[in-house]
Amino acid sequence: MSEIAIKVDGxxxxxxxxxxxxxSIKSKVVNLFKNTDKTVEVQHALNDISFEVKKGExxxxxxxxGSGKSTLLKILAEIYKPTAGDVExxxxxxxxxxxxxxxxxxLTGRENVYLNGALLGFSKxxxxxxxxxxxxxxELEGFMDQRLKNYSSGMQVRLAFSVATRADADILLIDxxxxxxxxxxQRKCYDYFKSLKKLKKTVVFVSHDMSAIREFCDRxxxxxxxxxxxxxxxxxxxxxxxxxxxNLDSETHNNQSNERWGxxxxxxxxxxxxxxxxxxxxxxxxxxxxxxxxxxxxxxxxSGSSITNAAGVEICGTNTQHQRIRLDNVKKGEKIxxxxxxxxxxxxxxxxxxxxxxxxxxxxVADWWEGAEAFSxxxxxxxxxxxxxxxxxxxxxxxxxx
Amino acid sequence: xxxKLYRKYRYSLILLxxxxxxxFKLRYQGSVLGYLWSVLRPIFLFVILYLVFVFFLxxxxxxxxxxxxxxxxxxxxxxxxxVTNNGxxxxxxxxxxxxxxxxxxxxxxxxxSVSALINLAINLVVIAIFMAINGVELHWSALLSPLxxxxxxxxxxxxxxxxxxxxxxxxxxNYIWEVIMQGLxxxxxxxxxxxxxxxxxxxxxxLLLLNPVAQAVQDIxxxxxxxxxxxxxxxxxxxxxxxxxPIGIVIFVFLVGAYQFKKRSPYFAEEV
Numbered sequence: 266m267s268e269i270a271i272k273v274d275g276x277x278x279x280x281x282x283x284x285x286x287x288x289s290i291k292s293k294v295v296n297l298f299k300n301t302d303k304t305v306e307v308q309h310a311l312n313d314i315s316f317e318v319k320k321g322e323x324x325x326x327x328x329x330x331g332s333g334k335s336t337l338l339k340i341l342a343e344i345y346k347p348t349a350g351d352v353e354x355x356x357x358x359x360x361x362x363x364x365x366x367x368x369x370x371x372l373t374g375r376e377n378v379y380l381n382g383a384l385l386g387f388s389k390x391x392x393x394x395x396x397x398x399x400x401x402x403x404e405l406e407g408f409m410d411q412r413l414k415n416y417s418s419g420m421q422v423r424l425a426f427s428v429a430t431r432a433d434a435d436i437l438l439i440d441x442x443x444x445x446x447x448x449x450x451q452r453k454c455y456d457y458f459k460s461l462k463k464l465k466k467t468v469v470f471v472s473h474d475m476s477a478i479r480e481f482c483d484r485x486x487x488x489x490x491x492x493x494x495x496x497x498x499x500x501x502x503x504x505x506x507x508x509x510x511x512n513l514d515s516e517t518h519n520n521q522s523n524e525r526w527g528x529x530x531x532x533x534x535x536x537x538x539x540x541x542x543x544x545x546x547x548x549x550x551x552x553x554x555x556x557x558x559x560x561x562x563x564x565x566x567x568s569g570s571s572i573t574n575a576a577g578v579e580i581c582g583t584n585t586q587h588q589r590i591r592l593d594n595v596k597k598g599e600k601i602x603x604x605x606x607x608x609x610x611x612x613x614x615x616x617x618x619x620x621x622x623x624x625x626x627x628x629x630v631a632d633w634w635e636g637a638e639a640f641s642x643x644x645x646x647x648x649x650x651x652x653x654x655x656x657x658x659x660x661x662x663x664x665x666x667x
Numbered sequence: 668x669x670x671k672l673y674r675k676y677r678y679s680l681i682l683l684x685x686x687x688x689x690x691f692k693l694r695y696q697g698s699v700l701g702y703l704w705s706v707l708r709p710i711f712l713f714v715i716l717y718l719v720f721v722f723f724l725x726x727x728x729x730x731x732x733x734x735x736x737x738x739x740x741x742x743x744x745x746x747x748x749x750v751t752n753n754g755x756x757x758x759x760x761x762x763x764x765x766x767x768x769x770x771x772x773x774x775x776x777x778x779x780s781v782s783a784l785i786n787l788a789i790n791l792v793v794i795a796i797f798m799a800i801n802g803v804e805l806h807w808s809a810l811l812s813p814l815x816x817x818x819x820x821x822x823x824x825x826x827x828x829x830x831x832x833x834x835x836x837x838x839x840x841n842y843i844w845e846v847i848m849q850g851l852x853x854x855x856x857x858x859x860x861x862x863x864x865x866x867x868x869x870x871x872x873x874l875l876l877l878n879p880v881a882q883a884v885q886d887i888x889x890x891x892x893x894x895x896x897x898x899x900x901x902x903x904x905x906x907x908x909x910x911x912x913p914i915g916i917v918i919f920v921f922l923v924g925a926y927q928f929k930k931r932s933p934y935f936a937e938e939v
Contacts, residue, residue, distance in 0.1 A: 280937060339936070343769040346933040366767045371693055383685035384768055386678050 269355065270436055270467040271318040271341065276350035278311040278336055310336040312491040313350070320355075321465040325478040325485030325499055327506050328471075333491045335440065338362065338471045342438050356435030356467070359385055363440070365425030370414035374405060377413050378428055385432050395431050403427035422450060430457055437461065441472035452649055455480075474575045475503040476613040480647045507543070507615060507641040527632040531559040531566060531595065531622050536637035538618075544609050544642045551640055552606040555620045557632065559595045566592040566631070569621040570605050573635070575614045578651045581607065586625060610654035613644040679771045686778035691785065705786045706793050709745055713738045716858055730860045731893045735801050739794055739892065740857040743816075743884050746787040747823050748848055753779035754827025755834050755841045762939035772932040776827050784820065798892070808890040815883040815890075818917055822879050825921030828928035835931070835938050855880040861897050873902050879913040 283305050311333045318324045328334035339345045340352060342360035367384045368377050378399060382392040392399075400406055403423040413421060439458070458481050461468050472478055478485050478499055485502040487495035487509070495505045533555055540552040555570065571582025585592050595601070618638040622631040644653060673680075695701040717734055720726045727733035757779050758765070758772065765772065798805075834840040855878060856864070864872040876882045876899040888896040903909045 344766065344936045360768060363767045367764045369689065369693070371696055372689065376689070376692065380685050380689055383681050384764065384770065386681065388677075388681045389684070 268320040269317050270320045270322070271324075271355075271469065272351075272353040273314060273316050273341070274351045274353070276311060276314045276337070276340060276347045276352060277309070278333075278340060278345060279348045280308045280310055282306045282308050309491050311340070311347075314486075314488070314493050315350075316486050316493065316496055318467060318469060320467055322484060323462055323468045323470065323482045325482035325502070326469065326471045326488060327473070327475060327478050327485050327502055328488035329473055329509075332488045334471050334473075334488045335362075337488065338438055338440060338469070341469060354436065357386075358436040358438065359432045359434035360438040361429055361440060362438070364422060364429060368413060368421065368425065371412060373412055374409040374416065374424055378409075378424070381425065381428050382431075385428070387432075399424075399427045399431060402430070419450070426450075426453070426457075434466075436467040436469070438469045439471070441470070441474060441477065448650070455649055474614060475506045476575075476647055478506075479503045479613070507643075524635040525633065527622065527630040530561050530563060530631045531557055532632040533557045533620055533622065533634055533637065534600070536618060536620055536634070538638055538640055539604075542640050544611065544640060546609075546644045548609045550606050550608050551611075552604065553618060553638060554602055554604050555637070556600060556602040557622055559597055559599045559601075561597050563595045563631075564593065565625055566595050567621075567623055567625060567627070568592060568601075568603055569623075570603075571619045571621075572607060572611065573617050573619060574612065574651055575616070576651070579619075580611065580616075580651050582619070584621065608654070609642070610652045611642045612648045612651060612653045613642055615639060615641050679774050682770060682774045683778055683781065686774065687781050687785070690778060690782045694782075702789075705789055709738070709742050709790055710793065712745075713741055716741065720858055726863065727860045730862055731895050732798075732801050732803050733860060735794070735797050735803060736860070736888045736892050736896060737858065738797055739888060740884050742787065742790040742794060743819060743887065744852065744855065744857045744880075745790075746783055747819055747880060748852075749783040749786065750780045750820070750823035751826050751830065751844065751848070753783065754823070755830045755844055757827070758831040758835055758935055759939055762935075765936050765939055769936075772935055773828070773928060776824070776831055776928070780820065780824050780827060783823075787816070803892055806890070806894075808894075811890045812887045815886045818883045818914070819880065821921050822883075822917045825917070825924035828924035829920070830924075832928045832931040832935075835935055851878070851880065854878055855884060857884065861885055862895070865897055865902065869902060872897065873899065873909070876902065877909075877912050877916075879917050882910075882913040 314337060326334045326337060336345065338360070339362065340347050341354070342358070342362065343352075343354075344360070344362075365377075365381060367380050369380065372380065375396075378396065379389060379392050383389075387395075400409055403420075403426070405420060405424055405427075408416065408420065416424070458468070458470070462481065468481075470478070470482060482499040484497060485499040486493050487502050487506055489509060495502050534557060536553060536555045538551065538553045540550065541548060544551060551572075553570075555568070557568070559566075567584050567586045569582060569584025569587075572580050574580055592601070616639065617636040618640070619633075619635045620637050621627075621633045623629060623633065624631075646653075695704055698704060700707065713734075716737060721728070721734060721737070727737070730736065754776055757775050761775050764770075830840055830844060854875065856875060861872055861876070861881075864875060876885060882899050885896060885898050889898045889901070894901075899910050899913070900906070
């Protein structure tokens with residue numbers, strides 16, 4: 266058990282980013298006469314990362330978007346070469362950074378299976394042996410001789426996933442983006458992850474979704490701003506991650522300011538959570554206030570809010586128009602505060618609050634602010650569904666018991 | 668020992684096979700005549716060049732079996748240009764795959780050249796038929812022709828390695844290469860007999876044949892069609908040292924190309 270499958274030792278990765286892409290001779294020649302040093306910016310994507318993954322371990326890499334976790338995964342997969350440090354991998358490693366690598370729309374489903382399989386290291390004979398299985402699992406009998414371009418996107422994903430799950434590797438690298446698609450497919454993915462766990466495969470799983478990390482991983486590391494800031498038990502790392510989200514409020518505001526737009530004829534001043542920022546399953550609701558100021562006279566305004574989970578799914582929301590509340594004749598300089606309250610129907614994980622100000626029927630946006638605030642929900646039972654409202658189930662059984 | 672080597676290159680072999688098969692399937696997809704085009708294309712080009720240069724301009728009438736030699740030259744040139752032209756853009760074209768999975772990158776370049784090689788094999792069958800119709804006598808020396816084809820292949824592959832890795836960073840490469848190929852076509856004695864140049868100046872003919880493409884094409888014409896086709900060896904009266912120059916160029920180009928490719932390939936994923 267204590268055998269080491271992956272050893273990462275002091276790995277750093279820098280990307281050289283030319284401010285202007287110079288990949289034509291002309292710009293290179295022109296550039297010869299200028300001071301070239303100034304035009305290249307060094308981006309430190311990873312900074313001195315070290316950790317070990319033991320054989321048979323389900324290991325999580327947790328981090329926010331842009332923290333460097335995907336770069337780390339690509340280094341483990343030997344797609345990128347580290348600028349410094351070493352990666353040692355023992356055993357056959359198969360990366361799933363994206364499904365259906367090399368899929369060509371002009372080829373038939375059958376031909377794509379062989380092509381994709383070859384990239385994953387299967388010989389023709391090995392695919393031959395698994396072929397019926399793959400088609401069965403993808404539920405695509407009768408479609409295999411059609412070209413891929415005539416497949417629906419769902420069919421393509423099913424086919425790709427079906428090939429991928431046949432890879433018999435010692436170590437699997439899985440990116441969270443694998444689990445995109447409809448709920449049915451997500452469950453299939455999660456079932457597959459569980460089966461990997463049972464088979465005692467070594468898995469490195471990258472995600473920004475702490476509930477997924479909690480559910481599957483034994484141990485995890487937390488990456489933030491290119492550095493490893495936590496390593497250990499998955500539960501502990503996930504908790505640290507949620508703290509990171511909540512403590513850095515002011516910073517998240519800055520980070521997400523680009524997801525805010527509108528003509529600013531009226532704009533939000535503050536959005537504040539007035540209940541606890543961490544909800545448990547006992548918490549009944551999340552409440553927050555949103556205050557905005559009108560910068561000119563406005564006949565009719567509509568203000569709304571919605572809640573988004575870590576996977577980017579908008580779970581619920583409403584606005585004054587839907588609630589049949591009129592916000593008419595708003596005068597310049599007027600401050601209006603809305604007190605929102607949502608029942609705690611949320612599943613485990615980080616959620617963000619979005620607030621909006623616009624005209625009727627979502628027309629002419631005045632201020633649209635995504636990620637104005639964030640809160641975290643902790644539930645003991647993990648659900649693959651985006652919402653966990655109270656569900657009652659009564660069962661009646663008829664007929665005589667013997 | 669053999670199996671150990673096989674294991675090491677197993678992945679490359681699997682990939683190479685699958686990429687070659689794919690490329691072949693995709694090439695003529697949607698066309699009515701399909702694979703037939705790989706034979707028809709050089710024949711049509713041959714007909715045009717034959718009409719212009721042989722029929723109207725009366726070039727090569729004193730060279731035995733010149734039309735066959737012309738077709739052979741065109742087929743060999745097409746092979747050379749197919750390998751290098753596919754080669755230049757091959758890495759960039761596969762950028763999406765390179766960014767997602769790690770695999771030996773040289774397989775991509777190799778796959779493009781192997782499918783050109785298959786194409787050449789089909790075309791050589793056509794040549795054989797033309798040779799039979801024209802009553803070309805075969806000699807034992809014909810067995811040497813694969814060696815010279817290999818020489819062209821090695822040169823084209825070395826160039827492809829170099830060009831494809833450079834193209835990742837400098838996107839002007841394919842335009843530059845297009846121009847070079849135009850020049851090289853006329854410098855390689857494809858559409859005119861070398862004998863014509865010899866009449867003017869034997870020195871110039873020797874200089875011309877220092878170009879490996881010209882030398883190899885001429886050597887193949889010599890051994891396959893008629894020994895009336897002068898080669899670098901016959902022109903220099905058996906000066907092997909001189910003959911080593913084009914061979915040396917091929918080896919040099921291949922080594923430099925392979926070295927450059929090996930050095931740059933770990934960074935393709937982030938640069939492409």
